[in-house]
Amino acid sequence: MTTKRNTIVTCAVTGAGLTPSMSPYLPITPDQIAEQSIAAAHAGAAILHLHARNPEDGRPTNDIEVWKQFVPRIRENCDAIINMSASLGATAEDRVSAVLALRPDIATVIVGSMNYGRFKKANDLNITNLKYDWEKEFLFGESAYTTVTQNTFAKIGQMIEIFSDNDIAMEFECYDVGHLYILEYHLNKIKGVKRPLIVQFLTGILGGIPSNVEHLLHMKQTAEKLFGDDLVLFTHGTGPNNMKAAAAGALLGTNVRIGQEDNIQERPGVLFKSNAEQVEKVKRILGELNVATASAAEAREILRM
Numbered sequence: 001m002t003t004k005r006n007t008i009v010t011c012a013v014t015g016a017g018l019t020p021s022m023s024p025y026l027p028i029t030p031d032q033i034a035e036q037s038i039a040a041a042h043a044g045a046a047i048l049h050l051h052a053r054n055p056e057d058g059r060p061t062n063d064i065e066v067w068k069q070f071v072p073r074i075r076e077n078c079d080a081i082i083n084m085s086a087s088l089g090a091t092a093e094d095r096v097s098a099v100l101a102l103r104p105d106i107a108t109v110i111v112g113s114m115n116y117g118r119f120k121k122a123n124d125l126n127i128t129n130l131k132y133d134w135e136k137e138f139l140f141g142e143s144a145y146t147t148v149t150q151n152t153f154a155k156i157g158q159m160i161e162i163f164s165d166n167d168i169a170m171e172f173e174c175y176d177v178g179h180l181y182i183l184e185y186h187l188n189k190i191k192g193v194k195r196p197l198i199v200q201f202l203t204g205i206l207g208g209i210p211s212n213v214e215h216l217l218h219m220k221q222t223a224e225k226l227f228g229d230d231l232v233l234f235t236h237g238t239g240p241n242n243m244k245a246a247a248a249g250a251l252l253g254t255n256v257r258i259g260q261e262d263n264i265q266e267r268p269g270v271l272f273k274s275n276a277e278q279v280e281k282v283k284r285i286l287g288e289l290n291v292a293t294a295s296a297a298e299a300r301e302i303l304r305m
Contacts, residue, residue: 005302006294008255009282010234011045011275013037014053015261016060016087017118017238019135022127023264025273029055030069034077036275037070040259041078043279046299048074049083049108049257052098057132062088067098079296081105081305083171090150092158100166105305106198108171109159110151111186112179117206119144124239125265157186164192169305171198171234175208177222184226196230196303199223200257203245204238211237211245213252220252232303238262246282250291258282 013036014027027036037048052066053059067084075082082104089095099107122128122139130136137143163170170193172183180199187193201219203211209219216235223233236257237245243263246256258278266272266281283293294302 006292006298007250007286008046008232008234008294008299008302009044009279010047010049010083010236010255010257010259011037011040011279012049012236012257012259012261013040013275014051015259016051016053016085017121018261018264019130019138020058020132021130021135022125023260023271025271026058026260026264027275028053028058030066030073034070034073036260037074037080038077039274039276040279041074041080041296043276044283044293045080045275045279046294046296047081047083047106049085049259049261050074050104051085051087051261057134059132059134060088062094062098064098064101067102071102071104081296081299081303083108086159092155092162095155096159096162099163099168103166103168106169106171106303107163108173108200109156109163110149110173110175111156111183112175113151114149114175114205115207116147116149117145118147120206121239153182153185156182157190160186160190160193164190164194167194169194169198169303171200173200173202174219174223175202175205177209177219180219180222180226187227196232197227198232198234198303199227200234200236201249201254202236202238204241211239211241211248213248216245216248216252216254220254236262240265240268243282243285247285247289250286251289256282256286
């Protein structure tokens, strides 16, 4: 079993799954992403998980020039650990390009393909009025029902090798139990992956594992069996149950993730006005449960950064 430490709070600031028409508070432009990230760090987020978006229409992008407009600014204005997603692009080289250019503390690697029911995001939020044409196709068009996240064994292995060769720590996103075994396969083949091993349980996507406590416990026990003690686990639930998933994960002994990437509603019909508001809420919940949260400095010590 892993040693009990203060719980690390990750804030996922904007993501690639929710869209601008869902909330005016979803950060889209580099300025908005930077401002909300810095505020979330000051509110107590020890890690900032980042995506980039086209500032004109909020479409997800991996354009290095867009990344450059906010990552350095975040670094200069807070001490939070920077975690960049490497999920966009047809090839491993495409996906890692922005990470290699900006060299964050951590890069996120998804370790399995999945039937991704993107339409559920709009259904959960009862969204019907969309401003941009890309949102309509993204949430209600054919692609919303045919998308499979393409994370092949070859692509995963290439990304792990590239990040290992460039001495960049990785967070491995697992959408289901089978993804843990895919990760074990790669770690048995590829040596030199930085430790501790950082594993994020991404739950609540239609096509992946739900956020129920029994599933979280199964994921945790399986990860500990496969990877041993030198392991740092995180839990987040996508959608309206993300705060419940965070509380359950923390009580099970994992670290947690919240943020506008995962959920924009404080309660049905009430939008979170910022990422900092989400950080404050999860810290309040964990405080009531007598779960102490880690500072950025403590998180760096836990993750040996």
